[in-house]
Amino acid sequence: MIVTVTLNLALDVTYHVAEVAPHSANRVAAVAQRAGGKGVNVARILHALNHETLVCGLLGGSTGDAARIDLERAGLPVALSRVGGETRRTLAVVDEARGDATGYWEPGPSVAEREWRAFLAVYDDALAGARAVVLAGSLPPGVRPDAYAELSRRASAVGVPAVLDADGDPLRLGIAGRPALVKPNRDELARVAGDTDPVASAERLRDAGAGAVVVSQGADGLLAVTPEGRWRAAPPEPLAGNPTGAGDAAVAALTAGLVEGTAWPDRLADATALSAAAVAAPLAGGFDPDVYRRHLAAVRVESLTRHGGALRH
Amino acid sequence: MIVTVTLNLALDVTYHVAEVAPHSANRVAAVAQRAGGKGVNVARILHALNHETLVCGLLGGSTGDAARIDLERAGLPVALSRVGGETRRTLAVVDEARGDATGYWEPGPSVAEREWRAFLAVYDDALAGARAVVLAGSLPPGVRPDAYAELSRRASAVGVPAVLDADGDPLRLGIAGRPALVKPNRDELARVAGDTDPVASAERLRDAGAGAVVVSQGADGLLAVTPEGRWRAAPPEPLAGNPTGAGDAAVAALTAGLVEGTAWPDRLADATALSAAAVAAPLAGGFDPDVYRRHLAAVRVESLTRHGGALRH
Numbered sequence: 001m002i003v004t005v006t007l008n009l010a011l012d013v014t015y016h017v018a019e020v021a022p023h024s025a026n027r028v029a030a031v032a033q034r035a036g037g038k039g040v041n042v043a044r045i046l047h048a049l050n051h052e053t054l055v056c057g058l059l060g061g062s063t064g065d066a067a068r069i070d071l072e073r074a075g076l077p078v079a080l081s082r083v084g085g086e087t088r089r090t091l092a093v094v095d096e097a098r099g100d101a102t103g104y105w106e107p108g109p110s111v112a113e114r115e116w117r118a119f120l121a122v123y124d125d126a127l128a129g130a131r132a133v134v135l136a137g138s139l140p141p142g143v144r145p146d147a148y149a150e151l152s153r154r155a156s157a158v159g160v161p162a163v164l165d166a167d168g169d170p171l172r173l174g175i176a177g178r179p180a181l182v183k184p185n186r187d188e189l190a191r192v193a194g195d196t197d198p199v200a201s202a203e204r205l206r207d208a209g210a211g212a213v214v215v216s217q218g219a220d221g222l223l224a225v226t227p228e229g230r231w232r233a234a235p236p237e238p239l240a241g242n243p244t245g246a247g248d249a250a251v252a253a254l255t256a257g258l259v260e261g262t263a264w265p266d267r268l269a270d271a272t273a274l275s276a277a278a279v280a281a282p283l284a285g286g287f288d289p290d291v292y293r294r295h296l297a298a299v300r301v302e303s304l305t306r307h308g309g310a311l312r313h
Numbered sequence: 314m315i316v317t318v319t320l321n322l323a324l325d326v327t328y329h330v331a332e333v334a335p336h337s338a339n340r341v342a343a344v345a346q347r348a349g350g351k352g353v354n355v356a357r358i359l360h361a362l363n364h365e366t367l368v369c370g371l372l373g374g375s376t377g378d379a380a381r382i383d384l385e386r387a388g389l390p391v392a393l394s395r396v397g398g399e400t401r402r403t404l405a406v407v408d409e410a411r412g413d414a415t416g417y418w419e420p421g422p423s424v425a426e427r428e429w430r431a432f433l434a435v436y437d438d439a440l441a442g443a444r445a446v447v448l449a450g451s452l453p454p455g456v457r458p459d460a461y462a463e464l465s466r467r468a469s470a471v472g473v474p475a476v477l478d479a480d481g482d483p484l485r486l487g488i489a490g491r492p493a494l495v496k497p498n499r500d501e502l503a504r505v506a507g508d509t510d511p512v513a514s515a516e517r518l519r520d521a522g523a524g525a526v527v528v529s530q531g532a533d534g535l536l537a538v539t540p541e542g543r544w545r546a547a548p549p550e551p552l553a554g555n556p557t558g559a560g561d562a563a564v565a566a567l568t569a570g571l572v573e574g575t576a577w578p579d580r581l582a583d584a585t586a587l588s589a590a591a592v593a594a595p596l597a598g599g600f601d602p603d604v605y606r607r608h609l610a611a612v613r614v615e616s617l618t619r620h621g622g623a624l625r626h
Contacts, residue, residue: 015417015419017417020335020415021415022333022335022415023411023413023414023415024415024416025416025417025418026415026416026417026418027418027420028417028418028419028420029420030420031399031419031420061379062375062376062378062379062382063375063379065375065378066374066375066376069375086344091404093417098336100336101336102333102334102335102336102337102339103337103338103339104328104330104338104339104341104406105338105339105340105341106328106341106344107340107341107342107343107344
C-alpha cells in the first residue's frame with residue numbers, strides 16, 4: 001500500500017462561465033468540484049493503475065466534508081485528521097469564450113500543535129502497512145516548515161521510503177529527513193539549490209540528503225540523478241493540454257517504480273509517458289490511457305553517465 | 314414571529330484579492346462567508362431590530378451545512394428543509410487595488426416534487442405561529458414558477474399576510490396568490506407590468522391581486538400605492554455605499570410596520586431610513602444604526618393623493 005500525505009488538502013472547484021464580465025455579476029453555467037492537492041492527485045492516479053493507496057492529511061469544516069465525501073465516492077481509502085479550521089478551496093473560473101481560466105487560491109486552515117500531534121499518530125499507524133509514502137504539496141499555516149523532514153524520518157525509521165514533492169522551505173528543509181526520492185520541477189530546483197544547472201543542483205540536493213532526484217522539465221521530459229546513474233527521458237512528441245497534474249503523474253509513476261523495484265530507465269519511461277497522459281486529461285489526478293500507452297512505447301531514455309547513448313527507446 | 318422564506322438560499326462567499334490578475338492564479342488574502350439570499354437578509358435585519366424571526370427554506374450538501382451553521386451562529390432560528398442537491402454559492406471577488414468586485418453566481422440545487430411537498434409541511438407548521446411571512450428571492454430549478462402564489466394562498470388561508478419580493482415570473486405569477494404587499498424595484502416593476510410609469514404599473518399589480526405595492530427606486534426612495542393612499546418617501550441626502558441589501562432592508566421595515574399596524578407614512582419613513590442604513594453597511598443583511606437614526610429623523614414623506622404636501626418630515 002502507498003500512503004500519500006496531503007497536509008494542505010483542497011476542494012478544487014471549477015466554474016464554467018460563458019464569457020466572464022469583470023466587475024459585474026456572472027451566472028455560473030456549471031460547477032464541478034472534487035478533492036484536490038498534490039497527494040490526492042497522486043493517489044487518484046495510483047488507484048487508477050490498481051495500486052492500493054491510503055490518503056492521509058488534514059481537513060476541516062464543511063469544505064473538508066465535501067472533500068472527504070468526494071474521496072469516498074472515488075473509492076479512495078482515507079485516514080484523514082480533523083482540524084478546527086476550514087479546508088481551502090482552489091477555484092478555477094473557466095471563461096468558455098476566451099478558452100482560458102483564472103485561479104483563486106484560498107489560504108489553508110491554521111493548524112494547532114495538538115492537531116499536528118493527532119495527525120502524527122494517524123500517520124504512524126498508516127506507515128505500519130505502507131511500502132512507500134508520498135509527501136506532496138504546500139503546508140498549511142501553523143505546520144512547521146520542516147514538517148516533511150519529520151515525516152520522512154518517521155517513515156525511514158520503520159523502513160518506508162519517502163518521496164518528496166514540494167517547493168521552497170518545505171522542500172529545502174524536508175531533504176534533511178533523507179527522502180528516498182525528491183521530484184522538483186526546474187523552477188523549484190533552481191530556487192532551492194540557488195543554481196541554474198539542473199545536474200549540479202540535483203547533486204546538491206543529494207548531498208543534502210535526497211537519495212535520488214528526478215527533475216520534471218515540462219516538454220523536455222525528466223532528468224534523473226541517482227546513485228545508479230544519470231538519465232534523461234524525453235517524450236516522443238510535444239504536448240498540448242493541461243500541464244496541471246503532470247508532475248503528480250510523474251510522482252505516481254516514480255513511486256510505483258520504487259515500490260516495484262523497476263530499473264531506472266523503465267521507471268523514467270513510465271513517468272514520462274504518464275505525465276504526457278496527464279497533460280492530455282482535463283483534470284489534475286486524471287490521465288488519458290491511450291496517450292499513456294502510445295507514449296510508453298515511444299519515450300526515449302538516454303544515459304548521461306555511460307557513453308552508450310539511448311538505453312531504451 | 315415573522316417567517317422569512319428563502320427557497321434559493323445561498324452561501325455568500327467573499328474573496329479579498331490584493332489585485333486580480335486575470336488568466337493566472339491569484340492568492341486569496343482573506344475569505345469571508347455567510348448564509349445569504351433575500352429572505353435570510355430580511356431575517357438578519359428584523360432580528361437585529363429585536364423581532365422574532367424564523368428562517369424557512371431549502372438547503373442541501375456541505376454548502377448547505379455551512380449556511381445552516383452560520384445561521385445558528387448568528388442566533389437566527391431556522392426551520393430548513395433538506396434537499397438532495399447542493400446549496401448554491403454566490404462568490405464576490407473583491408479586487409482591493411481597483412476597489413470593485415466581480416460576482417459569480419452558482420445555479421441553485423434542483424428540487425424534486427417530494428422535496429417541495431416536504432417543504433410545504435414545514436412551511437405550514439411555521440405559519441401556525443406567524444404574524445407575517447416574507448417570500449423573497451429567486452426560485453431554484455425544479456420549483457414551479459407559481460410557487461409564491463401557493464405559499465401566499467396558504468398564508469392567507471390561516472390569516473397570515475404575505476410580503477412578496479421577487480422578479481420575473483415568480484413575481485408575476487406570485488401576485489395571483491393575493492399577497493398583502495409586493496416590493497419590486499423600478500426595473501422589476503417595469504418588467505412585470507410592461508409599463509414604465511411606476512404608479513400605473515403599481516395599480517396594475519394591485520388589480521392583479523397585490524394588496525399594496527411599494528416600489529424601491531434607489532436614490533429616489535420609495536413609492537407606495539396602497540388602499541389607503543399613495544405616498545413617496547425620499548432620503549434626505551444622496552447615498553454612497555453598497556446598494557446590495559437595500560431592498561431587503563426596505564422589506565424588513567415594511568413587514569415590521571405591517572405586523573405593528575404602523576401608519577403608512579411612518580412605515581415608509583422607516584423603510585427609507587433602514588434602506589439608507591443598509592447602503593452604508595458593508596454586507597447585505599446589515600445596516601448602520603447611526604445612519605438609520607439620522608435618516609429616520611429626516612426622511613420626507615409626501616402624499617400623492619391629497620394636496621396637503623408633506624405629511625411627515
